[in-house]
Amino acid sequence: MAFGLLIGLGLGPPDYYLLEVRGRTTGRTYATPVNPLPLGGRRFVVAPRGLTQWVRNAEVAREVALRRGRRRQRFRLRPIPDGEKPEILRAYLDRFRVTVQRYFPVPAGSPAQAFADVAGRYPVFELLPGSLAPGEEG
Numbered sequence: 001m002a003f004g005l006l007i008g009l010g011l012g013p014p015d016y017y018l019l020e021v022r023g024r025t026t027g028r029t030y031a032t033p034v035n036p037l038p039l040g041g042r043r044f045v046v047a048p049r050g051l052t053q054w055v056r057n058a059e060v061a062r063e064v065a066l067r068r069g070r071r072r073q074r075f076r077l078r079p080i081p082d083g084e085k086p087e088i089l090r091a092y093l094d095r096f097r098v099t100v101q102r103y104f105p106v107p108a109g110s111p112a113q114a115f116a117d118v119a120g121r122y123p124v125f126e127l128l129p130g131s132l133a134p135g136e137e138g
Contacts, residue, residue: 015096017066019045024060035099036066036127037092044080046092047123048103055123063131075127085119086112 019034032054037044045064047055058064058077065074080088090112093100097108106114 017068019054019058020065020067020072021054021057021063022061024057030054030057031067034066035092035096037088037095039088039091043127044088044092045125045127046089048092048100050103050121051123058125059123064127066127073129074131076130078126078128080124080126082119085122085124086115088124089115089119089122 015035016033017036018031020029020031022028023030030053032052034045037046059079061077063074063076065072067073089104089106090110093104093106093108093110101108105118
């Protein structure tokens with residue numbers, strides 16, 4: 001909680017953002033720290049802990065905001081199919097291994113194919129610029 005507060009104030013490590021998502025039952029906004037991954041000109045968020053509450057909320061809302069300090073940007077979400085995840089998971093673990101290795105049974109530095117059997121455990125979303133159009137809400 002304190003770490004999230006620091007990130008929200010813009011004082012945390014540079015790779016961290018607060019992901020804000022509307023609750024699927026309450027409608028309240030919830031926030032959790034995330035490490036967006038830039039890869040091949042695209043940007044992704046990975047859920048290293050699996051199907052958590054923020055993931056369930058994001059699947060319903062289909063959009064999130066990333067916040068760091070006063071800067072806040074909205075994104076539509078595109079869920080990534082399991083077959084496309086291995087390279088993303090490999091790059092994510094290689095980049096953020098210090099904080100997320102404990103959530104992966106595959107060691108950092110492994111080839112992308114090593115993630116094929118576990119890809120279904122880790123939700124991954126591509127961040128697409130902008131908000132949903134009116135009438136498109138989850």
